[in-house]
Amino acid sequence: MMSNRTHSRAATLLASTATLAVLLLQPTATPWALAQSKTDAAVPYDSIATDGESYAGPARESAWDEAGPILYIGLLAPLSGPEKADGDALVVAARMALHDATQRPMPNGRRMELAIGDESGPSWGHVSDVILHLVFKQQVVALITSTNGTDTHISEQVGNRIGVPILTLSTDASTTQIDIPWIFRLGPSDDLQTQIMAHNLYRERGLKSVLLISDADHDGRVGVTAMQHAARALGAPAPNEIVLNPLRPDFVSVLARIHANPPQAIVLWTRADIAATLVSSLHDDGIHTPVYLSQQAAQAGSGLAFLPFARQSADDPESVAADGNDAAVRASFVSRYRQQTGSSPSAAAAEAYDAVCLTVRAVRAAGPNRARVRDQFAKVRDFHGISGVITFDRQGNNPTQVHLVALSQQKFSAMTGDPSK
Amino acid sequence: MERTKAISRVRDLLCIVGLLILATGWATAQASSYYTKWINYTSANGFPPGEVYCVTVDGNRVWAGTGHGLVLLEDGRIKKIFTTKDGLSGMAVMSVAVDKQTGAVWIGTFGGLSRYSGGQFTNYTNLSSGLANDLVYGVAVQGQYVWVATTAGVNRFDTYTGSWQIFNESNAPFEEPWTYSISVGAEKVYFAVWGGGVLSYDLANHYWKPYTDPDGEMELVLYRNQGLIHNIVSSVSWNPDTKTFWASTYFGLSSYDGRNWHNYLKKDSGLISNFINAVKSRGDEVFACTQKGLSEFNTRTNTWVTYRPDPKTGRGEILITRPGGNKRHMESSTTLAHNYILNLDFQGDDIWVATANGLSHGIRKHSKVVAIPR
Structure with missing residues (x-):
């Protein structure tokens, strides 16, 4: 198992690797390029990490609060076609999370419900209309997108214009390389x-x-x-x-x-x-x-779905868990998920569970307001979720989760995958 | 002979010094003209609440797209608020363009494209027409054609024949089809593409040309004037006077005059924020609609002026950055409705500004402003 500290170390080393990649992408060695590389290429002129922006817009005031007794959390998922199994897995996990997270009553007697949009099929026109329905008709307080990078980009474009926080399961790194303050990724890019x-x-x-x-x-x-x-x-x-x-x-x-x-x-x-x-x-x-x-390929539809490091069964020698509380919660999730579906949860399903929990937690803290919920997401640090420890950095990435897991003869085991080794 | 040469040199030098003095004085006079009078339209005076996504001036009429429909102002007064009940295709209005020949108003909404003419709306959606997608971010009129920027590519609608053409990654050099805004020039039409940089379409020869971030890195700017600053482009504006297009990104401002690129970041200019929702340019003026105020750049005097409300006093802040980084801070009694700026259009010497909490009409005056020492 890679400890949290190991995760951090890996992330740091990976960042160094990224810098090296940039240096290797120097322009062709014309005299002009060589001259520039000698003077300033070692340090890029600017970077989002050092000169980024946070959201300075409005909508935190109570006038922007969502009205009504029911608050909706949007979820985009493929519910038919070849990816149906992946979508169904997200819905099962999201419903379990909503049940678990709202055991304690919400403030002001409000209820929270899922508003699920079907993103099946290649038709972008259909997906756009689903997103519009969730944002404008259902007035979702936040939108959780599936692993589909295209649909996530469309969602974040709408979210950026209208002001809707997006929690994404997509691993497409470019969704958070824009300096858009409305999007947060739960898993590894x-x-x-x-x-x-x-x-x-x-x-x-x-x-x-x-x-x-x-x-x-x-x-x-x-x-x-x-x-x-x-x-x-x-x-x-x-x-x-x-x-x-x-x-x-x-x-x-x-x-x-x-x-x-x-x-x-x-x-x-x-x-x-x-x-x-x-x-x-x-x-x-x-x-x-x-x-x-x-991670996208290893979703429920692969038939190989698994939750890395989750306890597969009480006597499973290969399973690894974090501290005692996390282990109990994960075991409960895996057990109930298996009862409902007959299979193990995928990493994406676990992230869907965590995304719903994060949203309920944010609404409890900030009230029914999209901008304030966004602010709560931006503050997430060391949230111990089913999918692992979640911390959102300034760009909305969760850099702490890096796992490489091997499946051999029906047993999962951690591979080192650690560049320091 | 030597003496004559020396006199000639001195004369030339005096001429240059004189010209410099004249130029500096003229520049100072120009730069000292600021937008100090602001008239705001907010929920307090009958305007729809919240964000104004776009504004388009048509003579004495002003069209403003909001999250609650399309507002028509005439001579500074709200005349009508159009909603879906009136036939508009969507409540959130992202763009408006007026056909100067026919008077028809084209409206891009989150719900499709609408045409308003003769008091009637005609709607075009993904299912009912050749519109590529119902998420319409930009619309522009070019002769008989209406260009539409959607999240699934660009449409060209021929108003004479009623035929639709779609451009996306299958028939044009789109890295991604997500198109955010359009600017029409005499010879080319320019498109801001989310993830694909700037694309131009040559009207005479019918070919596309992409302008993308040359370092290929999303999170870095390798060199200052390397080319387009970032591939996620929020808006583009062609300036016919300087033959330059300006591109706004969420990571700074770029311009290209056909030979050279110039990039502007908060850290090395008077730009108030790198997060720019839209850009508009004419003559020597460039306006960057940022999330922390409206930054105006004069390309001739190399002077930046930023307008924003002071959250502490509610009065207007005017931040001036002259060449060399010399900064000055002034104050005005009225100011923009909000510091989060989404769009802008010109009305003579005036400007209309779409903010996140209402519409603002800025009037440039030579009136006295108070210099505040910082």
């Missing part, structure tokens, strides 16, 4: 995931030939970019790539390419249902190459 994966692949295992399989969509594209950066930062060869059409993935061709040119490891940056089919196909084809899954 693509950058953090790829950095720790790349370290394990290239440094710890010393591999040279890695195959990266991604979807031909926004999330696949940004994941590939992050993986390329992470490999480059370690001086490793760029991974070979296969890009799948998520609407009509050609698994036969993928397997043929793997047989023709066997990689030492495979990284999947795909939808969970596609990851499930690929992992199953690889197994059936007798390919035993280690497979790495992004």
Whole structure:
């Protein structure tokens, strides 16, 4: 298990790695570029981290408070189609959280409910209308978005204009690289995931030939970019790539390419249902190459869903938990989740649980006001959630959660994944 | 011979000094003209409460898009507030453009696109027309065409034929299709793209050109005038007088004159905040609508002036930053309705400013302002 201190250390070292990546991205060595690099390239002219902005707008006054006896928490999730299992998992976890977090009555006799929007399908027009419905008709006090990076971007664009706090399960790093004060990410970004994966692949295992399989969509594209950066930062060869059409993935061709040119490891940056089919196909084809899954790929639809470090059962020797209280709460969550669904919760489901708990907590502290709820989110430090310890930094990232977990013979175990080792 | 040369040099030098004195005096006179009179329209005087997302001037009429509908002002008086009950496609109005030839008003809302003409609304939505998406951030009229910035790409609507064209990552160099604003020039139309920088469309030759952040880093600016400062662009404004486009981001301000880029950050200019919702430029003036006030930059005098309410006194603060960083602080009795600025338009020498808590009409006066020592 990586302790919290280890998490912090890893995060610090990863930040250093990111800086190195920037230096490696110097312009072509023209005389002009060389001259500049000698004088000032070591220190970027400016960075969001050092010169960022917090929200200076209005809407904290009581005139902006949401009215009515029921306050809604918005949740965007895919509820039909190939990602239905992922969406259903988020809804189950969110409902459990709402039940748990509102055991104690809310101030002023208000009730809190979930307003769930179905984001299924590729039609952005549909998703936009769902977001508008949640924001304007349901007047949600905060909006929780799924792992879908595109829908998260659309949500944050609306949130930024209208003033709605967004808690996202999306790992798309670019959602928080904008200096928008309305968005907060619960899990590790693509950058953090790829950095720790790349370290394990290239440094710890010393591999040279890695195959990266991604979807031909926004999330696949940004994941590939992050993986390329992470490999480059370690001086490793760029991974070979296969890009799948998520609407009509050609698994036969993928397997043929793997047989023709066997990689030492495979990284999947795909939808969970596609990851499930690929992992199953690889197994059936007798390919035993280690497979790495992004958090998005390891959702409920992958059939491999698990909550890292959660107690799988009372006598599970591989399970690891934090302190006693956290362990009890997590065990209760996992147990109840299994009772309801028959499977283990994914990391995204655990984050959905935490997002609802954070929102209820924020409303208790700030009242029914979107801007004040946003302020409460910005103050979150060391929140011990089901998914781990949550701290939001100035950009809305949660930099403390970096886990790489191995599944072997139905047993989960922590891999080091720590660049310091 | 040497003596003649020396006299000639002295004469040239005196000419230069004289010109410099004249230029400095003129610049000072220009810079000393400030917006010191503000008339505000808020819920206190019948205006819808909360944010004003956009403002468009059409002669003596002013259109203001709010979270509670579209407001029409005539000669400074609220004439009508249009809502969805009147036929508007959405309550949150993000942009307004007036067709100078037909008088039709095009309205971009969170709910689709509306056309207001002859007292009637005609609505265009994702399901009922070729509109790419119902989240409409920007709209602009260019001849017979109406350009629409949506979250799923750009539309061009031909008002003569009624046909729609859509531009997105499939047929144009969009890194992402999320389009936030439009500015029409004589030869090109410019688009601010969230995640995709600035795109221009050449009207004569029908080609697209992207302008993106050259360092490829979202969280860094590697060099000062490296190119576009950030790929998340909130707004773009073409200045026909200087042949320059200005792009606002949430991480600073950029300009490009066809040869050189110039970037402006809070730390090295008089810009009051790097978080800029919109930019508007004409002549030597550039207005940055920031979340901490309205910053005006005069490109000729290199002087910045920021207007914002003083939260302690309720009076107006005028912060002046001259070349070299010399700062001065002044005060006015009236001020903007709020320091969070979302949009702006010109009405002659006056400006109309959309703020997060009402609409403000700024009048530039040479009236006496009080210098406050800091």
